[in-house]
Amino acid sequence: MKIPQYARYEYCYTKSCEFLEEFEIKAFPINVLEIVHQQKWGLVSYSEIMHKFHCDRKTVIRILGSSDGYTIWDGTNYSIAYNDDQKLGDRTRFTIMHEIGHIYLGHLLDFEATKLYRGSLTKRENRVLENEANAFARNVLSPVSMYLTLKNKSAINVARTFGITTTAAEARIDFINRDVELVRHLKLSEKIMLVYHRFMKKRKCIMCDAQFFQKYKYCPICGNKNSLQWGDGKMIYPKLETYEDGKLKECPICQNEETNIDGDHCIICGIPLVNICSNEECSHQVLPSNARYCPICGGETTFYRRGILKAWDYDEDNLPPESGFMNIPDTAMYIPDIDEELPFN
Incomplete structure (x- = not known):
């Protein structure tokens, strides 16, 4: 199967809804580490790689071909590596969910070009897959139904509520109208509202x-x-x-x-x-x-x-x-x- 010419946003949004439903997401910010642990995927930070192989961060980025994160499939399981550089801000949650997006969207299995090495992709192919993973991560970490119920929709509050950077929060705000239209077009309004209801109906006994x-x-x-x-x-x-x-x-x-x-x-x-x-x-x-x-x-x-x-x-x-x-x-x-x-x- 060949990588498509353009990002499949309808597919990404449908898969994000399936993900929210499958993992019964009801708490925000989402605990991405728990999801990785449940799936028994490998997870390692760039700092851990640096320590193990006695190299600097630039070397890790150069070898993996990514300044944010990278995922491999060894034929049996997935392993995610993420850049934990504090200078980048609180990007860990989005980076890991972005990499989960590559897994959940089938990027490492569906396309011949990605089965061996993602670094072999052309710039256009890489951009398509990156846009899809970004759309997936955005709509999982900050679902439309949850964003719309916020009283304070400033980028700072969106970032704090969903545990993402202000840059990612600004992207959520910029894409909200298109994402709302996709919900209506794909007739997913009822499913996406289940996320809101799961969140609002939570109760704990003290x-x-x-x-x-x-x-x-x-x-x-x-x-x-x-x-x-x-x-x-x-x-x-x-x-x-x-x-x-x-x-x-x-x-x-x-x-x-x-x-x-x-x-x-x-x-x-x-x-x-x-x-x-x-x-x-x-x-x-x-x-x-x-x-x-x-x-x-x-x-x-x-x-x-x-x-x-x-x-x-x-x-x-x-x-x-x-x-x-x-x-x-x-x-x-x-x-x-x-x-x-x-x-x-």
């Missing part, structure tokens, strides 16, 4: 540090009332694997795997296979398999009451000898009301 994407009244993990506020939680409490209707795929007590049948109880040991609120007056239906409490009324769930789930702060290594579970107070700790006004400036 007691157990759980993270959610619904506005609950009670924390479904620790049961505290008024402990949920906007933001990113750090703790992810594992869920038991379920079918789409919320029924467990395997009984947690007897390990019976024949659960995709009529009824909500295990046919071997009789344990409930669907997690619901134990309060009969509560209208809430099926709950997540890791919920200890109902997020609507605060009542205990069937999984928690039957011992399938332990208390959120259960510590197996520090239990008193006479107890199988930690003693949890009958009443939830009081926490004053929290102002939930979102801090998106």
